[in-house]
Amino acid sequence: MNAPRLTHEFVLEEPIRAPDGGGGFDTVWTPLGTLWGALDPRSGAERMSGGREASAITHRITVRNAPPGSPQRPQPAQRLRRGDRVFAIRGVTEEDGQAVYLRLFCEEGPFQ
Numbered sequence: 001m002n003a004p005r006l007t008h009e010f011v012l013e014e015p016i017r018a019p020d021g022g023g024g025f026d027t028v029w030t031p032l033g034t035l036w037g038a039l040d041p042r043s044g045a046e047r048m049s050g051g052r053e054a055s056a057i058t059h060r061i062t063v064r065n066a067p068p069g070s071p072q073r074p075q076p077a078q079r080l081r082r083g084d085r086v087f088a089i090r091g092v093t094e095e096d097g098q099a100v101y102l103r104l105f106c107e108e109g110p111f112q
Helices: none
Strands: 008-019 025-049 052-063 079-082 087-096 103-109
Touching: 008 052, 025 079, 079 103
Parallel strands: none
Antiparallel strands: 008 025, 008 079, 025 052, 052 103, 079 087, 087 103
């Protein structure tokens, strides 16, 4: 297998529940660090979001592996941010037999 070209800089973010001051909670996205990855668009479709049509675009993003339990190891329910673009991580698997890289299955926002 050829090494992927990790040319895109992403910020890995984790959701944290924070009090909203009115007795409820908001989701606040906390940065965990920077990852370099290969971005591969996979599919696109139109869907309804908030009463409007919106594009649903999926991507496969490849990043270097990190040890289990490391804050640098992406997990489902986290997301990657690249500027104004947001990629929700839906699944994670090892890219190769040596577990050098991780393959992330992502959906690009906007999200409600």
